[in-house]
Amino acid sequence: MKQADMVAIVTGGSRGIGAAIARKLAREGAEVVIVYRNNQQQAEHVVADIIRQGGKAEAYAADVTQEQEVRQLLDEVAQRHGHIDILINNAGVFEGRPLGEVDADHIARVFDGNMGSMLLMTRHALPFFPARGGRIVNLSSNLIYSPRIGTAIYSASKAAVSVLTHAYALELGPRGITVNAVAPAMTETDMTAATPPARREAVANGTPLGRVARPEDIADVVAFLASDDARWITGRTLLTDGGLTAAL
Numbered sequence: 366m367k368q369a370d371m372v373a374i375v376t377g378g379s380r381g382i383g384a385a386i387a388r389k390l391a392r393e394g395a396e397v398v399i400v401y402r403n404n405q406q407q408a409e410h411v412v413a414d415i416i417r418q419g420g421k422a423e424a425y426a427a428d429v430t431q432e433q434e435v436r437q438l439l440d441e442v443a444q445r446h447g448h449i450d451i452l453i454n455n456a457g458v459f460e461g462r463p464l465g466e467v468d469a470d471h472i473a474r475v476f477d478g479n480m481g482s483m484l485l486m487t488r489h490a491l492p493f494f495p496a497r498g499g500r501i502v503n504l505s506s507n508l509i510y511s512p513r514i515g516t517a518i519y520s521a522s523k524a525a526v527s528v529l530t531h532a533y534a535l536e537l538g539p540r541g542i543t544v545n546a547v548a549p550a551m552t553e554t555d556m557t558a559a560t561p562p563a564r565r566e567a568v569a570n571g572t573p574l575g576r577v578a579r580p581e582d583i584a585d586v587v588a589f590l591a592s593d594d595a596r597w598i599t600g601r602t603l604l605t606d607g608g609l610t611a612a613l
């Protein structure tokens with residue numbers, strides 16, 4: 366029960382990496398608030414699983430790219446729980462396009478979905494962190510170090526997430542809040558379900574550990590950064606890629 370009495374918000378907790386993070390934090394004793402946009406059924410399934418296993422969880426619908434919805438969500442969570450100790454900015458969107466197909470709508474969707482959402486959540490959650498401090502963990506990507514053709518805008522939006530992570534670690538350190546990011550490589554979720562098998566195989570073969578990541582591989586690292594054990598780590602992006610980059 367490392368996280369007993371802690372209130373943790375996990376955006377994008379209805380599926381994939383976010384669902385694994387929510388389950389892990391709940392197992393560690395946190396009261397978990399899962400934020401989703403569309404998939405109420407999947408969000409409620411994760412909540413029911415957590416409760417069945419003796420944990421505490423609830424689900425909220427909010428589009429975290431919309432400031433008004435973010436404010437309302439955080440006000441409601443703060444009213445219900447009194448404080449927010451852990452914020453996991455996991456919600457994100459992937460859209461690949463070559464340069465010739467990039468337009469303003471694509472840029473706005475990808476930057477709002479990845480950078481804007483973490484910015485709005487962080488900004489509006491801030492008043493509800495208690496005096497003892499807290500933890501913020503953001504989801505970046507290994508592509509910030511080695512973007513692939515067609516991923517430029519997504520990779521840039523995740524690089525922005527990492528830069529903001531480092532900048533806000535400086536700003537929020539005096540309040541006892543650590544801010545870190547994890548940068549996964551390909552992970553088995555809906556986001557990568559359409560990846561061609563040959564590409565998946567190439568990533569698995571290029572990874573010293575011989576496979577692509579499972580959501581739990583990433584969730585365990587996020588939970589570590591959200592724990593008291595990581596109290597002396599802030600302003601870092603932790604590459605969680607099974608050694609893929611080391612092998613390049």
Ligand SMILES: NC(=O)c1ccc[n+]([C@@H]2O[C@H](COP(=O)([O-])OP(=O)(O)OC[C@H]3O[C@@H](n4cnc5c(N)ncnc54)[C@H](OP(=O)(O)O)[C@@H]3O)[C@@H](O)[C@H]2O)c1
Pocket residue numbers: 376377378379380381382383400401402403404405407427428429430454455456457458459478482504505506507548549550551552553554555556557
């Ligand atoms: N999978 C990978 O290979 C990989 C690699 C590196 C980094 N990442 C990053 O890791 C994070 C999680 O990825 P994933 O693969 O688990 O994604 P996923 O399976 O596509 O799930 C995305 C989650 O984010 C939620 N979401 C998306 N936009 C939202 C919005 N505007 N407001 C509220 N919720 C929103 C979705 O809610 P609904 O269920 O309601 O749609 C869902 O819960 C993302 O930031 C992603 O960029 C993933």
